[in-house]
Amino acid sequence: MTSNVRALIVDDSSVMRKIVERSLRQAGIDLKQVLEAGNGAEALAVLQDNAVDLILCDINMPVMDGLEFVKQLAGVENAKGTPVVMITTEGSESHVVQALSCGARGYIRKPFTPEQVKEHVLPVLEHKS
Amino acid sequence: MKSESELATANGRHEPWVPLMEVAAREVFELMLGCELTVPETPAETNFDVTSMVGLAGKLCGVMSIRCDSKSAVLMASKMLGCEVDKVGAEMSDALGEVCNMVAGNFKNKISGLGDGCMLSPPTVITGSDYSMHSGGDSPALQLNLLFENKPIVITLQIHS
Numbered sequence: 001m002t003s004n005v006r007a008l009i010v011d012d013s014s015v016m017r018k019i020v021e022r023s024l025r026q027a028g029i030d031l032k033q034v035l036e037a038g039n040g041a042e043a044l045a046v047l048q049d050n051a052v053d054l055i056l057c058d059i060n061m062p063v064m065d066g067l068e069f070v071k072q073l074a075g076v077e078n079a080k081g082t083p084v085v086m087i088t089t090e091g092s093e094s095h096v097v098q099a100l101s102c103g104a105r106g107y108i109r110k111p112f113t114p115e116q117v118k119e120h121v122l123p124v125l126e127h128k129s
Numbered sequence: 130m131k132s133e134s135e136l137a138t139a140n141g142r143h144e145p146w147v148p149l150m151e152v153a154a155r156e157v158f159e160l161m162l163g164c165e166l167t168v169p170e171t172p173a174e175t176n177f178d179v180t181s182m183v184g185l186a187g188k189l190c191g192v193m194s195i196r197c198d199s200k201s202a203v204l205m206a207s208k209m210l211g212c213e214v215d216k217v218g219a220e221m222s223d224a225l226g227e228v229c230n231m232v233a234g235n236f237k238n239k240i241s242g243l244g245d246g247c248m249l250s251p252p253t254v255i256t257g258s259d260y261s262m263h264s265g266g267d268s269p270a271l272q273l274n275l276l277f278e279n280k281p282i283v284i285t286l287q288i289h290s
Contacts (some may be wrong), residue, residue: 013208015224019161022211060249089234092244109162110231
């Protein structure tokens with residue numbers, strides 16, 4: 001499933017949200033809709049009214065961080081089964097393990113290349129379909 | 130066997146970290162901005178008017194900063210956004226803050242024991258040059274002088290403990 005993808009990009013940096021969106025397009029993913037949120041709480045609010053196919057999420061954010069967001073995602077009807085890929089500067093193994101145990105399906109360390117985005121996101125989308 | 134961070138702290142010398150700072154910065158600029166940092170023959174005296182800072186707390190306490198002039202900061206933002214420099218507005222501060230955040234994160238991930246044991250603060254960006262910074266640091270700052278698109282930038286790590 002790489003066409004007509006609806007994505008939610010969660011990062012407190014608007015510049016980084018644009019970079020992630022561009023990287024998804026460069027990875028060959030046909031984006032039908034891109035929604036944005038500046039932190040986990042905003043993302044949960046977005047998901048109250050919108051269903052998406054893919055969520056890309058930073059970890060270190062104000063108000064609600066990415067790990068807490070992923071934990072709370074289980075209670076959001078619109079987001080059940082929606083894969084989350086973390087994109088973060090936190091690169092330690094324990095962060096990866098923590099993110100995956102919270103329910104994330106992939107983990108990309110900043111700085112990253114479009115190829116790395118492709119490598120981590122495509123399998124997640126294909127598995128979803 | 131002590132980790133690299135323990136050794137550096139125990140010796141009170143962090144100079145071996147300078148090449149790691151340089152590698153961390155080069156990777157961020159190459160991967161996220163698509164450009165290569167170079168080393169100046171002699172560090173230039175420039176009126177830097179944009180400063181981005183990220184605090185580190187935990188096993189390593191300190192502040193990493195990147196200083197440059199506003200034209201360089203706008204150019205960084207344009208490269209990150211993939212747009213012309215005259216289209217860059219308020220994103221300049223966001224972009225330079227994110228660059229500093231990534232350099233700091235990439236640097237700590239290269240040092241054994243710091244990936245888990247050191248937290249980063251959200252970036253702070255100061256515009257203007259008429260200020261003084263006073264740090265509680267107890268050792269000399271590590272400083273890197275580099276060129277971004279032939280314009281000087283300075284990356285500094287002030288270590289507190």
